[in-house]
Amino acid sequence: MTACETAPALAAIPAIRHGFFGRSGGVSTGDFAGLNVSWSVGDDPLVVEQNRRRVEEAIGAGKLVILRQVHSARVETVTGPVDPSSREADAMVTATPGLALAILTADCTPILFADPAAGVIGAAHAGWRGAVDGVVGNVVAAMTALGADPARIRAAYGPTISGPNYEVGEGFKRDFLALHPDGGRHFHTPPGGQPHFDLPGFVEARLRAAGVTTIERVGACTYAHPERYFSHRHATHRGTRTGRQIAVIGLTQV
Template identity: 70%
Template sequence: MTPVETAETLSELSGIRHGFFGRAGGVSGGEFEGLNVSWSVGDDSQIVEQNRELVRDAIGVGPLVILRQTHSTHVVTVSGAVEPSSLEGDALVTATPGLVLSILTADCTPVLFADKEAGVIGAAHAGWRGAAEGILPKTLDAMVAIGADLSRIHAAIGPTIYGPDYEVGDKFMADFLAIDPSGAAHFSTPPGGQPHFDLPGFVEEQLRAAGLAAVERVGSSTYRHPDRYFSHRYATHQKTRTGRQISVIGLA
């Protein structure tokens, strides 16, 4: 069985299938060894499709809906299967059973959402810019627009890069705070070092401020565990390439 991490807050909801897949269990080799699900990093497309099939089999719901992610705040509401990467955006929502909303990451923060009572789910890709510009509130707004209620939504934050591993520098900090000054508390500077940013901490604060039913973190820092996760920053520091892992949620 393909290894996968799950959130207790989502697992307790009947009719919701989800998972945060890492790099283990796939058929890619070389730099992309493991469960690489991205066509755009240089891996063989047929091997990538085999990896995606492993994910579909593990979830057991239906077709994967995969966006061409652009670090935007665009949320796509889907009601049927679409060709992979034929739509652009950084979040998906649906009330249609049988679809598996999918987010690809390699340090950015994946977030999965579910309102079981309304039968509405969502999935968002929150890089630093998307998070600062509001991808998560916009995802929640899109879920509410098709019947969800904030007080019933359960959210799970998946494996991502954590603050101690995310050195960003003064210009990054200035650029971020120019967009969202409320993020100041999530920057820290070690003695003699450069500013670091706590992306999952910022994401969690936004979700809790929205008044959701539950917010949970799953997994560890992608950078700190290159054996378990693909990490773009780690690969860059090693002067190599890396794949993308996938986070998925579906209504059975």
């Protein structure tokens, strides 16, 4: 079976299946070696489909729902199967069993959400742009509209680039602080270097601001572990290409 990393708080919910997959267990080769699930990076589409099927089988919660991610804060409420990449958004929620909400990343932060009492789940792609623009709060609001309670929501965020490896520069820091004046703690500047941004730390802060109190981190830094995860920044620094890994959550059929 294709292996994945899981969050204990989500794994404890009987009606939910979830997983944060890395690059192991797939059939892609070359720069995309492993479990690449993206059509848009130059991999063979037939191979990508094989990798996606492996993920579906490993999760066992129905057909993957994959959006066309554009680094936005938009959230889709999903009630049935969706043609892959036919909807443009960066997060989704559902209360419908048999749908496996899937997020593709290669340094950005994947977040999975569940309110077990309400039977509502969500998934978000939180790059810096989406996180700054409010994708986390938008997911919690969309789940609440389906009957969830922020105080009951359990959230887990998966493999993502860490602050020590995410150099952003003074311009980024200035623009960020104009939108989030209290966010200076999410930056550090090494001696003689440029500011670095703690994306997962900021994501966790936005989860808490949205009323979520059960939050778990799963996996490691994508940039620091290119043998385990796809990392866009690591590949760019080495003049190569890379794939995309996937995070999935689904409600099982009852």
